[in-house]
Amino acid sequence: MRNLSLYVNHIKPAFGHLRLDDITTPLVQSFINYLIRKPTSKPAKDGSDRTLAPTTVREVYQELDKCLTAAKQAGHLRSNPCRGIELPSVKRQDMLLLTPEEVQALAEAIGDRYTALIQLLAYGGLRIGEAAALLPSDVRVRSVTVTKSTGEVQGKLLTSAPTTEASRRTVPLPSFVAEQLAKHVGMYPGEYLFTGRDGGQVRSNVFRARQFAKARLAIGRPELRIHDLRHTAISFWIAQGLDLQRIQRWAGHTTPVFTLGRYGHLFTEENGAVLPRHQPEDYRPPK
Numbered sequence: 001m002r003n004l005s006l007y008v009n010h011i012k013p014a015f016g017h018l019r020l021d022d023i024t025t026p027l028v029q030s031f032i033n034y035l036i037r038k039p040t041s042k043p044a045k046d047g048s049d050r051t052l053a054p055t056t057v058r059e060v061y062q063e064l065d066k067c068l069t070a071a072k073q074a075g076h077l078r079s080n081p082c083r084g085i086e087l088p089s090v091k092r093q094d095m096l097l098l099t100p101e102e103v104q105a106l107a108e109a110i111g112d113r114y115t116a117l118i119q120l121l122a123y124g125g126l127r128i129g130e131a132a133a134l135l136p137s138d139v140r141v142r143s144v145t146v147t148k149s150t151g152e153v154q155g156k157l158l159t160s161a162p163t164t165e166a167s168r169r170t171v172p173l174p175s176f177v178a179e180q181l182a183k184h185v186g187m188y189p190g191e192y193l194f195t196g197r198d199g200g201q202v203r204s205n206v207f208r209a210r211q212f213a214k215a216r217l218a219i220g221r222p223e224l225r226i227h228d229l230r231h232t233a234i235s236f237w238i239a240q241g242l243d244l245q246r247i248q249r250w251a252g253h254t255t256p257v258f259t260l261g262r263y264g265h266l267f268t269e270e271n272g273a274v275l276p277r278h279q280p281e282d283y284r285p286p287k
Contacts, residue, residue, distance in 0.1 A: 006056075
């Protein structure tokens, strides 16, 4: 869904009217340079123009690269003009990892309607778009199955299959999370597992700006991002001593190499084996 948004908002307006063989490497570089300087619709707090994040520019490039690679493979292009493009450097943000106590505090601060959502993200490792697309039937006794993702494109919610086959997965859940989900279904029945107050599908952007923003302030973590709950879940799995392949599969990563590259600092190597660096005393949240 993120890919569709990038295509509709950036790639189609720039290249949709062109023939494939009109797209050259200099044109792609000019496009990337434009994105780097392009102001967003929301200004910075001081009133100055806010430009696209380098990570977003890179994501747009990657999506364009995939489109043109497919065109080349289909015989419509001799070569991919995305080769040799200079991209903005990205400073990777430090992931913020919560303790079980902090997850519990966040779940309580956010209110009953979204308590189960916080626990699912922090212990199941789902992306927010994946959680928003869940149906009650996707929840089993002790697991949840991810088959779709929801995103917002030009103000409309669109639900589609994940962008990679690895994202289709079944993730086991701790018993206390499964119990909370069962309680949630009874309290808030609907077409989707998580809904807004109007009963419609939860909008991740609205949830992020309203309920989540207030809850993170309430627990004294104003810098916390929703995606940090996914990082937290993966850190819990690592700390439990689960093998790398299983963690990769539950996280929906394409390869274990990606998992190790992103979370390698949480592992250590002993006698040729990759092991968790730390073990918590208790994986369950406090009573």
